Amino acid sequence: GESVGLHLPTLSVQEGDNSIINCAYSNSASDYFIWYKQESGKGPQFIIDIRSNMDKRQGQRVTVLLNKTVKHLSLQIAATQPGDSAVYFCAENRGSGYALNFGKGTSLLVTP
Amino acid sequence: SQTIHQWPATLVQPVGSPLSLECTVEGTSNPNLYWYRQAAGRGLQLLFYSVGIGQISSEVPQNLSASRPQDRQFILSSKKLLLSDSGFYLCAWSVTGADTEAFFGQGTRLTVV
Numbered sequence: 001g002e003s004v005g006l007h008l009p010t011l012s013v014q015e016g017d018n019s020i021i022n023c024a025y026s027n028s029a030s031d032y033f034i035w036y037k038q039e040s041g042k043g044p045q046f047i048i049d050i051r052s053n054m055d056k057r058q059g060q061r062v063t064v065l066l067n068k069t070v071k072h073l074s075l076q077i078a079a080t081q082p083g084d085s086a087v088y089f090c091a092e093n094r095g096s097g098y099a100l101n102f103g104k105g106t107s108l109l110v111t112p
Numbered sequence: 113s114q115t116i117h118q119w120p121a122t123l124v125q126p127v128g129s130p131l132s133l134e135c136t137v138e139g140t141s142n143p144n145l146y147w148y149r150q151a152a153g154r155g156l157q158l159l160f161y162s163v164g165i166g167q168i169s170s171e172v173p174q175n176l177s178a179s180r181p182q183d184r185q186f187i188l189s190s191k192k193l194l195l196s197d198s199g200f201y202l203c204a205w206s207v208t209g210a211d212t213e214a215f216f217g218q219g220t221r222l223t224v225v
Binding site: 031032034041042043044045046049051089091093099100101102103104105 | 118
């Protein structure tokens, strides 16, 4: 069935390096995508979102890229810090009236 | 500003006992409300969502039910808990009628023993 999935379950990076977390989606009707960060024992927190009429969106130290041709979404974190260690989820929304559909998550570990 | 409250934070219940988890939202009207469950090391599975009072949509067949007795109150219930109901339960809300992010509560860790 249609789903949102992640390429890598875990990612280890050194402090100061850039991180890239990837996500693939299969529902061509999806028009809104979100990245969430979840720290252990807490609820997910919104990081950044992007709509299907955009290819790129930048926030503070984060950039989301959307490639609709291959149905691929990525989150880039610049100068990764220890506080960035968490599980990152991508989520898609098929439109108003639908709930978000979440991927399985990627665990990001930042080493000193 | 909007806030979401979910309680309790942790709960240990015996098999066969009832369950009631409550979630309330402040600072907004007519929100969409959601219950998600997260198994250890896994993603979020949508259980229920509601677009208005008394309107509940169930995504998966299960031992749980949800109710929305008031505009900003969402309750997750079970008459008899199973071991497989253990998990991390998350309530969330979003603005109705628009594609926006969902805002999550801090979750309830339920352990059925």
